[in-house]
Amino acid sequence: MIITGTVTRKSIAGGFWAIIGDDGQQWRPTNLPKSLQKDGKIVTVNARLAEEDMSIFMWGTAIEII
């Protein structure tokens, strides 16, 4: 699936990178490339749902960027 949104750093559970989709969806990429790890950066990524189903983050939907 193609996701377009804004990269943001969440300071929950030690911190993680997230993408807030243009439609408001909360995505939590498990492998966001370093080059995209910038607060406020607008990105479009091709991703699939991550196999992870439980985590310490308890925020958004885990995705794996492909």
Added chain:
Amino acid sequence: MLIYIYAISFIVSLSGLIGWFYAEEHAKRTKAFSTIFLGGFFVYLFSLAFAEVAFEQKLWVLFRDLIVLGLTSQFFSFFKKNKAIFFGLLAILYGFIGAKYFSFLTNSLNEKSKTETTENNSTIAALADNGELLVEVKDGEQIIDLQSIIEKYNLKYQIAFPQIENSDITDLDDYYLINIPDEWEGKRSVIVRALNESGLVDWVENNEVLNVSPMRSNPTKINRPSYGVNDPGLGNVWGFDKMQMSKLYQTIQTKKLKPKKKALVVILDTGVDADHEDIKGNYKKIRAKYGIDQHGHGTHCAGIAAAVSNNKIGIASFAPNNGFYKVSSIQVLSSSGSGTQQGIIKGIIEAADNGGDVLSLSLGGRSTDSKQRAYKKAVDYARSKGCIVVVAAGNSNMNAKDYAPANTPGVITVSAVDEVLNKATFSNTIQDLKMGIAAPGVNVYSTIPNNGYDAWNGTSMATPYVAGLLGLMKSINPDLTTEEAYEVLKSTGIDSGSTELTGKFIQPQKALESILK
């Protein structure tokens, strides 16, 4: 800077006034000197007005300076007909100003701090022997900003760690040692409160022995008087105030409480750094491989639930003498902080089979019917073995009924609140769950691997607070069921900013008193 402007502007004013008297018969020169005087005097008044000294002192300085201006200019006017004497005296005047009077002027706006520094230097040894206060002034603030408190109680202060070479890598250079004079010794707690409420300090604590070594490796007698334990990091743990931990400790100590059994709180997480200096003493091994944490999350949770109290390092937990419960770890999540439902359920079973009394799960994900059923079976199994299972509500600012295992029947679900007891912006809500409760979950200071400490956010952090308290309660009453425990937490808790969304905020001392009845 302002005091130099003050001194220079005074000298300019004086020069202008002398010149004005000297040249009063020459219209052009008179105008030029009067302009110099008025300009200089305006700057003088401005600098004096904003000088950081008491108003009375400003008035005195103004009075003195006006007399000096008037008398000096008048004196020079007597000799204006004799140029040799006039300029000779002028040279002497400027020589005197350069040699003595300039520093006199600058010190006249700095006299108080100079006096205090001198006095403090003479009392260093006494301070080290007395029970002084150690104060960490906030970044960007100055100790002089506490002047009203310092003056009111006649406090003396000095830099606590003047030997620091690399102040850019430590906050220790913000520490001041404050000496309370004997006549105010009885008001120590009032002074501590005043300092805390000033908004200018990060931390106030008792200090009986001064040492520049890092606190966690320094066997000092540092106390935080309001809690009665000596863990120096507690100044960063705001939740202790809101949970009224000093009352809890007082109850445990005055009633001389003894545990009926040593309860076990199991952290199901990314593992726990079992060798952490502030966890090791309370740690009970289930398997060696669970005593490692490559993420940090599990170690943070373990510290919240069961950091070793009163050990002169780091933080503390719910028992001041550590004799009531232990903490253990079962690793159910990877170093990235994620895992599978299967792994978590295996972990719940393993914890129950290994004597866990309270199982703390700071984890979760979106719920499905099948997930909920599977978790319910695992939780039922743990409950049948006497365990209380505590689960984080989740961090998506959504209804926790849609998150598992937060929504599993039979668990206590924990939401997070901030320093003013408002729901944390990220915290899921518990209004549709049977057993929801609230605990500190924002800016929570606790242990991280390799003897570190840090402040984290999340319902993950709120959960082990409840788990630790339940560990204490289970040690007093080993037969306490989940429902009984929850009723105690709920009935003794206090309202948050939105209790219907968070549940009641835990009050450990009242909860303990309740199960002692």
